[in-house]
Amino acid sequence: MPKDRKAKAKKARQKEQKAAELKKAHEKIEIAFYKELLSLLDKLEVIEHVQYFDRFDIYSCFRFRSSALIFEQVGSRKPTLELEEVSKALLQSYMKSQTYTYTNGAVISAYEVFHILESFRYIIGFKVRKQEPHYEEIKEKLWDLKEFLDRCLIDVQETIKIWLRIIGWIVSIPDKENILFKTEIEVTHNKEDHSLDYSYTRKFRIFYEAIPVERRSVVVEGLRRPCYRFQVGDVNGKIFNLTIKRELFGFKGTPIDVYFQSHALERLAERLDGLMIGVSLGLCITEIKRNPIVHDVGGGKYLLDVVINDIKLGYFVAYLIEGYLLIKTFLFVTNTSTPEGEKLDRLSGMAKIDKEYLGIDRLSTFLAISPKDAPELKELLEKAGLGYLLKMDGSTLAFFARLNPFNRATDKSGAISCYFKKRNELPVLSDLQ
Template sequence: MMHQLMEGWEVEISEGQRIPLSWYLSEGQTLMDSVTEMEPDGDVRLAQIKEAFRAFEFEGKIHSEVQDMVIELVTDTCRFLSDYNGYIYKADVSETPYFAHYNPTNDILIHAVKPVFEKVRTRDGFRDAIKLGWIGDAFKWQNFKVKPSLLGFKTNGLEIPLDLYITSHALRRLNERINITPGIMHEILVNTFLQYEIAHSFKGNESLVTYRVSDLKVGYFVVRLHEQQLVVHTFLFLTNNHTPEGEKLNRLLNLELADKEYLEIDNLPDFNAYHIDQNEKLSKVFSDAGCASLLKLGHLQAFSVNEINDKDPESILKYLADAKYFTSN
């Protein structure tokens, strides 16, 4: 996978001249190591060669830029492989020759931690859940706590951050309704609850926490407070019932849950397959319902776990032909 992700990455070795990163890390690095070991001993041409390669030395700017590229590359690789339902990965490149200059080995160490599911007591019974967390800088599992007030819950006296649990049901719904690479979804999930201000709306006794992909709203996590712990019970796609946008869509088009399921507009992969952004009438109604963000996420089809064939947006218009929204406009 790392080699696949490396495709298209290039290193600028001089103004206007670039070579593939894969070449630089293999043949290029071997050549530079060889030049480093050379002793000119008065040979003018060898001295000129060493001088020409000075820009690529361990302390040089190009070397530093390539180090950043390598870190980004292995981080992306671990992100693509990670999954809360399997293992979370983090790479250590510090002992490779590109970071430890004279280390004879060239091993990237991959640390893997399997999240532990626990039985968590809620008012609705026990639920399988994991604590909000990720692998930390020390390559060990790190749990994170969240202040209830950041999610809209009222607290008395001194507020103490609480453990936040994510149920297996919430992870399953996230996978079904967004269905892009798990590691990407789950890392965004963690970052959602680590913000200084967490976007949410409070409804009844639960908090709807905004979930964004590519900085665009795609849905909500439903969070409830159970004594001294916060629990993410489920994930709602933006068009689903019980979201502000989904309820408005129901009112505009007189929709029921069964209609959304039949039309397959209740999850991101199927929604994207309609290419609604290219249909003026449908773009307007979804924008009026507050779902305009979904029209800008077509690029996520490339990250969908399950490939879905394109759908005909006219089929939606035909099904909703009698809706007052369309007949009165």
């Protein structure tokens, strides 16, 4: 019995100690929040209007603040690639770098809007709606700030969804699994024994789920081969499947489902090598959905334009097989088998091996090179209608290339200049005669 009493007493002391440490940590967080809030209100030049709020109002700002982004897995299938750490790192980077400018010229970050000022914005609206003490002064002095923060918050929440869509592309494996995201803002209502009020906390929850890619087999050149649905996950908890109007192929009926072979995926990764494969696929689906351009080249063969951010990068080579559009490969725009590539060949006399040596058969070269460092190539590309390939600095493609930790693009301007110099030094056949 004495031993039991000692064990219970020890357990009680540990519980009290833990509660005291938790309370101390809570107080530290609360004080830090008040300091940040008052500092931001001072920066926005509205600190003098805090007099219209009582202590409970300010405390409510703390209790109603937004939590950190909370990720929760849905379903039993765990994503193959690490998701939460990548997501948190990218979203935190965005929220600290994205800024908004108030009418007085003060610049605040998305992080400050989301985690500090959002709850103050809510309290302004609450007091005016309920016509609580000083509501007229609050409406006159602070309503412009509330509307500014309303716009900022909507932008932050929508941009978080855009980033989640991109993250889904990054961590998906196109021939294996897609990642679905869904967001939810939850307001928890917990009664605390040590407090006379109720605790309200906004929680921004992000649910994610790994879904297998739809797979089927089709007969290609007499052999049955696997193919994969051209699809990506979205932020509404659903899969987006690419379909193309049948009329673009000269037929009537329901839209055609699009599938791809693994070879097409390999060529896409190889030739759009500055981008992560999931990002390449996601950008392709987004652009083709918006504006599908199909060329019938005969023999049941079609070229499907791949245009990203108004930059034409090449073509998917596809065939209608068993009622589906099957993508067999991807051609970079400089490839000999494309209309632009044929024109480039005629103008330059280049062979496939020349393009491979110069690296102009893939995206990374154009992301790394400056037009002024390769004037001969610039002139040649412009004659072939491909001058835009040297103008990608600051584009969406350049942005996504910076996100790729495996991007090893190197500036080949030296090798390109040397190549053209050597070509110009070769004797002309008529001179030899």
